[in-house]
Amino acid sequence: MIDFSKEGKVVITCFDRYAPYLEMELKELGFSPADVHRTHVELKASLEDCIFLNMHLRTASHVLFEIQSFTLKHIQDLYKKVKNISWEDYLEKDGYFSVISNVAHESVDNPLFANLKIKDAIADRFREKFGVRPDSGSALNGTVFQFFWKESEASIYINTSGETLIKHGYRKIPGNAPMMEALVSATLLASGWDRKSPFVNPMCGSGTVAIEAALLATNRYPGLYRDEYAFMHIKGYDPGHYRKLKKELDRKINDHVDFDIIASDISNRAITASKTNASTAGVEHLIRFEVCDFRDTTVPEAETGAMFLNPEYGERLGEEDELELVYREIGDFMKKRCSGYTGLVFTGNLDLGKKVGLKPKRRIPFYNGTIDCRLLVFELYKGSRRGEPGSAPV
CATH class of the missing domain: 3.30.2130.30 (VC0802-like)
Incomplete structure (x- = not known):
């Protein structure tokens, strides 16, 4: 042993x-x-x-x-x-x-x-x-x-894991082409979001981004949602040690969140799925869900915050032309309504990413499956460096 x-x-x-x-x-x-x-x-x-x-x-x-x-x-x-x-x-x-x-x-x-x-x-x-x-x-x-x-x-x-850890166990309704939970966590860590200011996620789909943001902000860890690991079958494993750690996970939770986490989608079905997943994760009460076009999403007044969008990539023939307008409108939305926020656009289409029309501070590389992606990070100044209120550098 x-x-x-x-x-x-x-x-x-x-x-x-x-x-x-x-x-x-x-x-x-x-x-x-x-x-x-x-x-x-x-x-x-x-x-x-x-x-x-x-x-x-x-x-x-x-x-x-x-x-x-x-x-x-x-x-x-x-x-x-x-x-x-x-x-x-x-x-x-x-x-x-x-x-x-x-x-x-x-x-x-x-x-x-x-x-x-x-x-x-x-x-x-x-x-x-x-x-x-x-x-x-x-x-x-x-x-x-x-x-x-x-x-x-x-x-x-x-x-010691057995089945992969990239799935965090709460997402019962995945939605269309979702980002995996581990990928979302990596992008949030890369974004520099302080976990103390508003987090807004238009086009939320099945809600993974907003849910992972809520999990980060409240110290909820993936072990809360899983009870089977390969380490449990190693000779000499002590179930009592595991139960002690499980209780510690519960004690680490901090639900005293004094900022808004908002998730919106134009689809009623997507919001229903998001609420179900958030409920499974125990964070539904921390997220405000809205059924609306992304441009009508509530953006709380704040000195700083994070605005995270994961628009479609246009993988099928003919879609890219239609999506150019969407990406331009994302840029306009962030420039006009998200002053003071950090804009975050995750995309697997680098050409479409340029249509946002703003100059990113950082282009952070990721893979979504086999797709070469970037997390584009925009500083949306309260008044640009040129002194134009509500705009951002291009």
């Missing part, structure tokens, strides 16, 4: 371009990342820490705890290397496990072959030691092991 309090190498994976915001989260939670890469962050932490991180991280995909790293030159050597690991320290002999492999090596043309070698090695070790073997399969509802192999460097980890 392994010691859950002993520190080791932890790798937290994320989608490409999320890593700076994952690092930001980790620092806010009191951790010190050792290395930050394009799709993962490394640090020293314990399995107890991994439990905490699974319950708190908004932008992560999986939390991995290293079992062993070794030199591996050919797939034929994998079975022996794996069989020598003390799997009985991590897995009950009557348990269930699955294996995920990420392989980039000339001796393997299918990572499933590596999965099979690892499963056979684990099963044979148990059979020789105990006369029985744990079950295995592809479902991630037991102990999950993750294998990485590139060139001659190989590592095996416990995947």
Whole structure:
């Protein structure tokens, strides 16, 4: 049985371009990342820490705890290397496990072959030691092991998450082409929103952006909405420790929000879906929902605030011409009605983004699935640098 309090190498994976915001989260939670890469962050932490991180991280995909790293030159050597690991320290002999492999090596043309070698090695070790073997399969509802192999460097980890963390568990009605919850969290962290001033989200769709803003502002973490993780199936797991952390999540909630969070959409159906999702997340009472054209959305008077829009990208033939007008109107709306706010336009069409007609302070790169996107950040001055009231630099 392994010691859950002993520190080791932890790798937290994320989608490409999320890593700076994952690092930001980790620092806010009191951790010190050792290395930050394009799709993962490394640090020293314990399995107890991994439990905490699974319950708190908004932008992560999986939390991995290293079992062993070794030199591996050919797939034929994998079975022996794996069989020598003390799997009985991590897995009950009557348990269930699955294996995920990420392989980039000339001796393997299918990572499933590596999965099979690892499963056979684990099963044979148990059979020789105990006369029985744990079950295995592809479902991630037991102990999950993750294998990485590139060139001659190989590592095996416990995947403490199981199913991905990018879904935060409250979105029962996804809507059309929604942004994933982890992506929304990353954009909010990138935006610089202070979590203390008004947040307005026209074209809200299924409400994910406004909901994630409310979750951030009130210290609600994703672990509130999930009760199944792969760490629960590691030998030596203490359910009492998990229940203690779950109670701490409830105590961290701060509903004393003295600013407006507003979500609007022209579609009644979208607002109904948004309210349902917000209710599941426990933040419906914190968001004002409006059925209206985006130009008629309430914009509270404030010295500062965030105005976040995620318009369509025009992926189908003929749509782009129609959307040019929408993007121009977004620019006019922000310039005329959002003085003092930070304007945020998330788009997967960089040409349409230029039609907003304002000069962005920053163009922050993201991927939405495979779509190359930008979060355009506009400073909407109260009176421009040229002294023209209510305008913004172009």
